[in-house]
Amino acid sequence: MPIVGFSALIIASVMSLYAGALMLFACHQDSYRFYRSARRASQAVFFFLSLAAIALLVALLSRDFTIEYVAHYTNRSLSLFYTIAAFWAGQAGSLLLWAWLLAAFTWWFTRRPATEWLVAQAVAQSVLNFLLLFFLYLLVFKSNPFKLLEFQTADGVGLNPLLQNPAMVFHPPALYIGFVAYSVPFALTAGALLQRLPVSRWIDSLRRWSLFAWMFLTLGNLLGMQWAYVELGWGGYWAWDPVENASLLPWLTGTAMLHSILLHKQRRMMPVGMFVLVFLTFSLTIFGTFVTRSGMIASVHAFGVSNLGPAFLLFLSLIVLGSVFLLLSRRQVYKSAHAVESWTGKESSFLVSTALLIALMIGVFIGTLMPAISEWLNGRQINLTMDFYNQLAALLGPAIVLLLGLCHLLSWHRTPGRQLWKRSALPIAIGLGVALFAFFLSPHTLRAKVASAIFAFSLAAVAITKLRPVFSCNALSKKGLPALVSHIGVLLFFIGIVGSSSHYREKTVSINRGEWIDFAPYRLNYLGLESLEWPDRQIDRAIFAVYSGNDSIGTFCSEKQNFLNFQPATEVGIRTTLTHDLYLILGAVDKENDRASISLLYNPLVVWIWIGGGMMVIGTLASLFMRKRSDPKQKEEM
Amino acid sequence: MIFFILLLAVAAVITVLAPLFSEAPNLPIRFAAEREHLQRLMHTANLSNEMKANADRPGSIKPSSVKQQLREQFNLEIDELEDEA
Incomplete structure (x- = not known):
């Protein structure tokens, strides 16, 4: 298998060089024969890189420990799921994945000759092949995933x-x-x-x-x-x-x-x-x-x-x-067809x-x-330190979010003052309402209060602008739906970050079995330590019964895992709700006395980061499927 | 294994180099895409039996009118394209 994989990499390199150079030559000579030959070579690169990728995957799955990469990133006890992940766990494998993806995208991008810009597409294909050649050079000469191990081993190190x-x-x-x-x-x-x-x-x-x-x-x-x-x-x-x-x-x-x-x-x-x-x-x-x-x-x-x-x-x-x-x-x-006419555009x-x-x-x-x-x-x-980045993000992030909302209230070219006021009155009122509430009733920091008001203003602006067609035409404009989903996703993502970074609470305690901890809206009862022996690790697990008021909401645990081949790791316990996460981190343990040190974190609104991020992805996916063509009348304008 | 990869390499080289020695006319690359587009149009115009059968009906597309249109639009030799189609 190593010889198949490495040979495939060498053939792909030669083909990539040939495709890149000949495609440029074809454009220079205006020759369809050269173009077709270069195109086929480019497709051959994808074929041989796929062959190399399959060879590495087979080697990983069959635990071919004659290959250094396989011996380094797998062992016999590794599950199928993580054996596949070992493909990109190391330098060489991830470079092969990169090269294979680039070859696949090159093939997909050029699978149909572009009717209106064939030569530009051909030059682009040549550029892609030269980019690919660089990664193939690394794979062949610097970081070969099929390099053989200099000694024999019965088992690998593992992931x-x-x-x-x-x-x-x-x-x-x-x-x-x-x-x-x-x-x-x-x-x-x-x-x-x-x-x-x-x-x-x-x-x-x-x-x-x-x-x-x-x-x-x-x-x-x-x-x-x-x-x-x-x-x-x-x-x-x-x-x-x-x-x-x-x-x-x-x-x-x-x-x-x-x-x-x-x-x-x-x-x-x-x-x-x-x-x-x-x-x-x-x-x-x-x-x-x-x-x-x-x-x-x-x-x-x-x-x-x-x-x-x-x-x-x-x-x-x-x-x-x-x-x-x-x-x-x-x-x-390439000249701009228009200049900015007004700052209200x-x-x-x-x-x-x-x-x-x-x-x-x-x-x-x-x-x-x-x-x-x-x-x-x-x-x-x-x-x-993190403070530098946090200050930077806290300064620019809210401004970007404010513009996101404002942008939805503006028209192209310019927005007349009366119209702008009419559109923005309700979002401003909502933003001000949230600001007043935050200033007088919320214990948050000033920065969090301002960010909350900006979030409310932008969310109202986006929602009202996009949902207006519902009230006027009884139908949501299909065209604007992906952007609506994406932008609301950005806002939810933003509020998740603001909430989790400005209002979290933390407590570290050392407790004995049977003792109680009061933390945020929770009461936790430490039920004790459990020790487990797995083939590749030893686990200490601290178990807690968690109550909200007098209601039991189940048991949660956090673990310390000690490995034979790797640094110790901590498995945290997380309880996620729409308003906050309860986060348990096990520190030092005293097995003899059944005593554990535990850090508790109350992270507000974290789940909205994942929901908002998911909405950004879904909105973009919808945009991809709702193709919007350029106006044919504009075809020949730069 | 070595034989297998050699076989694949030889097959790839033949496939890649074949267009260089093909008998098809060495058209300029700038017209290649338009040529493929025209071939598809000609195929539709010439080979669609249904269209020919209904040629006399009002509102139907006439193959001759498509040819004329292509001639005017691209100023290319339609007969050559018809042979290839």
């Missing part, structure tokens, strides 16, 4: 227990799909710009791929947050870790990019700004991969120190240089929200690189 969580099985593939899918908008824009193709011809394709990538990136980040919340056992879901930031950066610019595409579709405005966001988003996906794999910045999520850093840095530099060259050389070709709210998203991105980017920058400048690493 890190922290990765043995359902969210972690789906989180990396979802994130990779999002990251890799951004290659297509990049290649498409590069191809179209090289051909000076009018935007109106290919913007529908750009929109679909951007939506697809954004949806999976959102899903991947959400699953990562869920995994961190459940598995890492510190009570939070986002620690502003460099690797977490690396997946947030393209999400921020990807969000701005989606709105710039919408702005161009509606008003044919700011095409160069849209291209900048496309190139920036793709560059940030590669930057994220560089951070995760270079070992430059320490992180619990990173793959550790590796030899891939210089290669990724060179690759990233080439992408940035190529993008800058394309933008500079084509900026005169919807266009201005789009531009300001894009600026805020970019500002947030720059802040997070600088914060992420700060250890490396400070070490480079004065030889000493400076790590920014």
Whole structure:
């Protein structure tokens, strides 16, 4: 099996080089024969990478411990579910997944020749093949998943227990799909710009791929947050870790990019700004991969120190240089059809929200690189704490959410004052009502009170604007439904973050068997410790009976797991309701005296983060299926 | 295993290189997509028995009118396309 997999990688590399080079030559020579040959080579790359992926999967499932990767990430006791997850648990396997996804998207993107922009599509296909060639180079020369083990072993090391969580099985593939899918908008824009193709011809394709990538990136980040919340056992879901930031950066610019595409579709405005966001988003996906794999910045999520850093840095530099060259050389070709007419137009709210998203991105980017920058400048690493990021997000996040609501109240071009007042009176009244309630009756911090008022205003603005057709025409506008779902999802996500970060309560106690703890609206009775012996781990489980008032709501437990091959891990106990989560973390245990140290957390509104995030994904999925074509009359306009 | 992968590699190389030596005309890439689109239209225009049978009915599409339209629109040789279709 190793020889099949490695040979398939080598053949795929040769085919990828051939496809990329010949496709450019075909465009230069205007030759259909060369085009067809290059197209077939590109399809062959997908075939051989699929073969390599199947070879690795078979090796993992059959526990072929002659392969180093299999011996490192599986063992005989690993379940089928997590054996499949071992495919992307390590550096080499995840690179193979990346390459396979890129080949699959290249095939899908070019499965039908584009009638109106065939040459641009061909150039894009060539770009995608060259991108693929880089990952194949890494797989063949730097990080070979089929490398043979130098000694024989009866059993493997196994999968890190922290990765043995359902969210972690789906989180990396979802994130990779999002990251890799951004290659297509990049290649498409590069191809179209090289051909000076009018935007109106290919913007529908750009929109679909951007939506697809954004949806999976959102899903991947959400699953990562869920995994961190459940598995890492510190009570939070986002620690502003460099690797977490690396997946947030393209999400921020990807969000701005989606709105710039919408702005161009509606008003044919700011095409160069849209291209900048496309190139920036793709560059940030590669930057994220560089951070995760270079070992430059320490992180619990990173793959550790590796030899891939210089290669990724060179690759990233080439992408940035190529993008800058394309933008500079084509900026005169693509002109904005309209300028911002008034600050009361919807266009201005789009531009300001894009600026805020970019500002947030720059802040997070600088914060992420700060250890490396400070070490480079004065030889000493400076790590920014979570406070820096929290302050940044607390400043810009509410402003973005406020604009989200305001944008729905504005019309394109300009909004007359009377009309704006008529539309915004009710949302402002609701926002003010919540603000007054929060100021006088709620114990929250000032920041949380302001954020609650902004949330109420924006939710009212979005709901009233979108639901108005229900009262006027007795039917919800089908066209606006996905955006309604997505934007309400963003608002719920926002209120979940505000609630959980500003009003949580924490208590750490050390208790004996039979003792009671009063915490928030709960009373917990410690029932004692239970010790379990599993083949690969020893477990200490603390069990609690939980009461709300006098009503029993069941037993909850938290565990300490000690492994033979890995660091100890904590399994938390979580009770989720619509208003809050009760979160139990087991600390030190004294088995002889049946005594345990336990941390209790009361996390308000956390569930709305998952609900809101889910709504964002569902809304985007619905947008993908509700295709909206450009106006054919605008076809030839740049 | 080695024989299997060699066989696949040879098959892939033949498949990939075949278009370079094919007897089909080496059309410009810029017209290739339009050509495929035209072929589909010609196929519809020429081979649809139902359409031919109902050609005299008012409001039906005439194959000759489609050809004329294509000629005017793309200024291409329709006979060559008909042969391929």
